[in-house]
Amino acid sequence: MKPSKVLIALFAMVMIASFVLAGCATPTAAPTTETESQAPTEAAPAPEGEKVPVGIVLPTKDEPRWIQDETRFRDALTAAGYQVEILFSQGDSAKEKANVEALISKGIKVLIICPQDGTAAAAAANAARDAGVKVISYDRLIRDTDAVDYYVTFDSIAVGESQAQYLVDKASGSGNPLYLYAGAASDNNAFLFFEGAWNVLQPKIADGTFVIKNSSEAEALKDKATLTRDEMSKIIGQVTTNWDFNTAKNLAESNLTAAAAADKGNVFILAPNDGTARAIADAFAADKDVTSYVVTGQDAEKASVQYIIDGKQSMTVLKDVRTLVGDAIAAAVAYLTGGTPEQTNTYNNGAKDVPAKPSEVIAVDKANVQSAIIDSGYWPASDFTGLP
Numbered sequence: 001m002k003p004s005k006v007l008i009a010l011f012a013m014v015m016i017a018s019f020v021l022a023g024c025a026t027p028t029a030a031p032t033t034e035t036e037s038q039a040p041t042e043a044a045p046a047p048e049g050e051k052v053p054v055g056i057v058l059p060t061k062d063e064p065r066w067i068q069d070e071t072r073f074r075d076a077l078t079a080a081g082y083q084v085e086i087l088f089s090q091g092d093s094a095k096e097k098a099n100v101e102a103l104i105s106k107g108i109k110v111l112i113i114c115p116q117d118g119t120a121a122a123a124a125a126n127a128a129r130d131a132g133v134k135v136i137s138y139d140r141l142i143r144d145t146d147a148v149d150y151y152v153t154f155d156s157i158a159v160g161e162s163q164a165q166y167l168v169d170k171a172s173g174s175g176n177p178l179y180l181y182a183g184a185a186s187d188n189n190a191f192l193f194f195e196g197a198w199n200v201l202q203p204k205i206a207d208g209t210f211v212i213k214n215s216s217e218a219e220a221l222k223d224k225a226t227l228t229r230d231e232m233s234k235i236i237g238q239v240t241t242n243w244d245f246n247t248a249k250n251l252a253e254s255n256l257t258a259a260a261a262a263d264k265g266n267v268f269i270l271a272p273n274d275g276t277a278r279a280i281a282d283a284f285a286a287d288k289d290v291t292s293y294v295v296t297g298q299d300a301e302k303a304s305v306q307y308i309i310d311g312k313q314s315m316t317v318l319k320d321v322r323t324l325v326g327d328a329i330a331a332a333v334a335y336l337t338g339g340t341p342e343q344t345n346t347y348n349n350g351a352k353d354v355p356a357k358p359s360e361v362i363a364v365d366k367a368n369v370q371s372a373i374i375d376s377g378y379w380p381a382s383d384f385t386g387l388p
């Protein structure tokens with residue numbers, strides 16, 4: 001059996017055991033095969049009175065990234081014959097806390113939560129800890145509380161490094177215009193992505209390969225190889241997209257309006273994720289003084305894979321959500337069976353070093369889109385037109 005199938009089989013066994021322990025009906029089916037990705041469906045709340053050992057809270061339905069996670073969780077958990085409760089916070093920390101409280105009152109033992117706002121979510125994590133629930137921070141780290149037991153994540157510094165390396169590899173000569181964009185300051189990942197990008201870009205800004213065109217804060221710090229969190233905050237504050245497509249588009253347009261024609265030409269753009277990359281790319285494509293652009297992304301969203309095939313986005317970073325979901329389920333199973341999840345790293349969240357297991361990421365462009373996205377089974381070829 002493939003490791004993923006072993007995991008699903010193990011999870012099925014644990015679910016059956018926990019249902020029996022909780023005096024509940026045995027799940028009807030416990031197949032041990034993976035299902036194909038399906039269109040997302042509405043969360044199926046657990047029947048009243050039934051104990052729900054694991055609850056999942058995701059940040060928003062408004063970004064395809066989190067619908068990906070919902071679908072992959074649902075696929076893995078329903079394959080195990082288990083009814084899962086997945087709630088969305090819709091960008092609202094108060095709703096997030098209410099979601100967590102609702103799950104606690106349903107008797108969850110493990111909470112898997114991707115925080116909307118990493119610091120605000122500490123209150124929800126504390127409430128879970130006080131109710132004896134294990135807290136797994138999912139993808140984004142919950143900050144400033146010791147109520148986080150484990151962190152499942154991708155290597156977010158590697159994400160930023162991979163985006164920046166792509167820009168460096170495509171640039172030649174000196175004086176190349178560089179436009180920087182970042183994620184939301186309320187998301188710890190935005191700092192990790194930026195830190196990774198800065199690791200690779202800073203020497204190339206210092207040596208004149210790139211010239212920053214849209215951030216006076218970054219320009220002022222261009223000779224500093226390592227930035228403090230406060231220094232990154234200043235830059236991110238100036239170039240944040242807030243993970244929002246319209247904010248990204250408006251910011252790119254205002255940067256282009258402020259820039260002279262000489263600051264355009266063949267431009268290089270650090271865009272933090274796919275949704276913002278498409279918005280920013282569209283703004284740059286519409287500017288008559290932009291001759292060509294190289295733009296990064298992240299998440300391998302379907303729309304961006306199509307943009308890459310069509311030459312409208314240069315690259316994305318594939319973070320295989322199937323791996324993250326598998327790691328989160330494995331960690332939940334470890335807690336439900338009295339064990340401890342596998343740990344390879346720690347991430348400091350301001351209050352403690354949180355045990356973690358970061359997963360690798362893969363840079364994808366037109367050259368490897370077939371092998372990385374289609375042949376790997378991440379998305380089916382039929383979802384795209386014009387594959388190379």
Ligand code: BGC
Pocket residue numbers: 063065139140183187189190243273274298299
């Ligand atoms: C995630 C990215 C996502 C972004 C916006 C980050 O925390 O790691 O995958 O694109 O949030 O939702």
